[in-house]
Amino acid sequence: MWTLSNPHESTVLHRLPLRTGLGWTPAPHFPGTTPCDCAVTVTTVHPVWKGPASVPGGTRQSPINIRWRDSVYDPQLQPLGVSYNAEACLYVWNTGYLFQVEFDDSTEGSGISGGPLENHYRLKQFHFHWGAVNEWGSEHTVDDRVYPAELHLVHWNAVKYQNYTDAVTGADGLAVVGVFLKLGARHEELQELVAVLPDIKHKVSYDYWTYPGSLTTPPLSESVTWIIHKKPIEVAQDQLAAFRSLLFSVPGEEEKMMVNNYRPLQPLMNRKVRSSFQATHEGARL
Numbered sequence: 001m002w003t004l005s006n007p008h009e010s011t012v013l014h015r016l017p018l019r020t021g022l023g024w025t026p027a028p029h030f031p032g033t034t035p036c037d038c039a040v041t042v043t044t045v046h047p048v049w050k051g052p053a054s055v056p057g058g059t060r061q062s063p064i065n066i067r068w069r070d071s072v073y074d075p076q077l078q079p080l081g082v083s084y085n086a087e088a089c090l091y092v093w094n095t096g097y098l099f100q101v102e103f104d105d106s107t108e109g110s111g112i113s114g115g116p117l118e119n120h121y122r123l124k125q126f127h128f129h130w131g132a133v134n135e136w137g138s139e140h141t142v143d144d145r146v147y148p149a150e151l152h153l154v155h156w157n158a159v160k161y162q163n164y165t166d167a168v169t170g171a172d173g174l175a176v177v178g179v180f181l182k183l184g185a186r187h188e189e190l191q192e193l194v195a196v197l198p199d200i201k202h203k204v205s206y207d208y209w210t211y212p213g214s215l216t217t218p219p220l221s222e223s224v225t226w227i228i229h230k231k232p233i234e235v236a237q238d239q240l241a242a243f244r245s246l247l248f249s250v251p252g253e254e255e256k257m258m259v260n261n262y263r264p265l266q267p268l269m270n271r272k273v274r275s276s277f278q279a280t281h282e283g284a285r286l
């Protein structure tokens with residue numbers, strides 16, 4: 001169940017009857033303005049980017065380009081404590097923009113603590129962003145390097161807030177763990193989406209960057225502590241192809257491939273990116 005091998009056969013991935021536009025390109029930095037300074041002419045924008053909630057105006061928007069050299073090593077940053085229970089997985093659904101794996105967050109069962117976080121944060125959902133081709137797709141970049149996809153594990157602060165909805169708009173409400181996907185060896189756990197969780201826990205290094213940011217989809221709330229793993233996970237070409245074979249459209253509509261569902265880079269402004277590890281010259285080779 002919920003494998004990536006035959007996405008077209010999965011009815012749950014077509015669960016939401018969302019209509020989409022006639023093809024689209026990623027939203028510009030400031031949706032709604034004339035994209036005169038963009039290299040790409042924005043003709044149509046995905047519906048998720050329409051409406052007042054998609055207009056940023058803050059000072060801590062995401063994603064950003066992480067500059068290895070400019071990030072500041074913080075020896076106070078503890079390793080991130082991760083506890084994921086795959087049995088808390090509820091269902092997978094097609095949001096119309098990406099597919100999302102939802103978890104039961106009524107208990108402390110799955111979540112993270114430590115690292116830059118003062119409280120325990122419960123896992124709410126995870127999802128991916130990816131491109132039409134291998135040359136782009138991740139939201140964050142490292143020294144301008146773009147990865148073909150990026151995994152986001154979204155957690156909320158159940159110590160300060162009653163529920164996820166309240167946490168989205170609250171201070172220190174959310175913590176999102178970002179993991180880059182790069183082309184390489186086949187990632188067997190990814191075939192069964194939920195199995196990726198213990199794998200993330202065991203195989204991904206605990207070196208990370210952290211910075212204060214926002215959601216990368218509307219309402220773009222500036223309530224997110226971002227934790228970006230330094231080490232990417234490897235996936236095979238056909239696994240990325242499985243992502244790209246998903247559809248924005250519903251059965252009966254003209255097919256629109258679900259690709260390029262990432263937000264462009266946002267200005268760092270007056271923010272510092274902290275790292276849990278000391279930068280070395282080998283950084284550029286990662």
Ligand SMILES: [Zn+2]
Pocket residue numbers: 127128129152216
């Ligand atoms: Zn995301």
